[in-house]
Amino acid sequence: MRNSSLGSLVLRVPQLWLGLGLGLAAGLLALFLLQPSSACGCAVEDSQSYQPQFSEATAAFHEAGTNSLGPGYFSLPDIEAGYPNSTLVSPSIPCVLLKSVGYIESSWQQADRSVPRGQTGPTLVSWGCGYGIMQITSGMQNPTGPDGQPSDEQLRIAEDYKYNIGWGAQMLVGKWNVGDYWGAVVGNRSPQIAEDWYYAVWAYNYWGWKNNPNNLDYPWPRVPYDGSQDSSNYPYQELVWGRAANPPLVDGNSLWQPVALTLPPRESISDPPGHIDTPSPYHEFALRTRPLSLSFLTEPGVAPPPQTLKITSGDSGCSFSWTATPSASWLEVSPASGKSAPATVQISVDTSGLGEGFYNGTVTINAGEGVADSPQTISVSLWIASLQRIFLPNLNQSSSPP
Secondary structure, three states, X not given: OOOOOHHHHHHHOOHHHHHOOHXXXXXXXXHHXXXXXXXXXXXXXXXXXXXXXXXXXXXXXXXHHOOOOOOOOOOOOOEEEXXXXXXXXXXXXXXXXXXXXXXXXXXXXXXXXXXXXXXXXXXXXXXXXXXXXXXXXXXXXXXXXXXXXXXXXXXXXXXXXXXXXXXXXXXXXXXXXXXXXXXXXXXXXXXXEHHHHHHHHHHHHOOOHHHOOOOOOOOOOOOOOOOOOOHHHXXXXXXXXXXXXXXXXXXXXXXXXXXXOOOXXXXXXOOOOOOEOOOOOOOEEEEEEEOOEEEEEEOOOXXXXXXXXXXXXXXXXXXXXXXXXXXXXXXXXXXXXXXXXXXXXXXXXXXXXXXXXXXXXXXXXXOOOOOEOOOEEEEEEEEEOXXXXXXXXXXXXXXXXX
């Protein structure tokens, strides 16, 4: 179980730290907790890791959240959905959660903090054998390969940032899937709704009273975490929720699009935790298209200007691949597919060979499994008529579509 990141260990600092000056305590604590791999005596010794650029880490979070890590990597396990009766569905995780967890754990550092981005150096390892960006601890205390060597899996967790992020996502799905055995379920248990992951994020760090928001070790009332306060005053899941809404700035720009996730009412959390309603407003990983319909008006033989369709991923902070498929030969889309959202698609019509009249068609946007509200169908209407017919109805011409 994940319980050894900097963010979580700050919550368990012995009281003796309080006798030290704040600056000295913080410096000693950081030095003690996060060391290069050669200093920890864990599963993988003296490992070297590439320190990803922020853009590379962002892409990996999107791929992990949408179960599209690609060749050479693993797929996430199917995820349970529904309450009280559940079924297995294709896995997905709102990417803003993965990004925020990764930042709370390591500030998106796979290598030691002294290693510049884009370069390779000693792997970031905590004193509890938490490795890399997602601070993977489970299974990383002792080597499990032949002859006392680390397994290939352990090596990749330590040295491959993309594999590390994917492994963290896999662990989070595991925490989600066992939630019903604990009786800890949020809402209708929809994986696309970020707020429904409250208990799973809690368990990623430590499932117990320590992270219960009613724990008297945490002051109450407390303002929402935004990255500037003492993290020891918050349970782990509130740190993640707070960072989701307040991403760090890199060169003056937010590292991800802020998502103000809603926390459940503190009084709704029991001990042990049980089923609670999805807090409102909630934020969903879903296909969104605007507008929902398009209309074209033109004269025979004249192509009207194209119109723009916008594709977004709701409020999840994720991106996804998509396709756009027209239903009629006179409908054209460009591009017909994409690997990210938000995106725009140009919808145009080819009037060659079409006579006067009223035509109907559709464009279907499909984001694949694991994305709510996919596919979506956009209705498209085309009216071909002479300007005289349209604007001079007194010439015994109909002024409405046939």
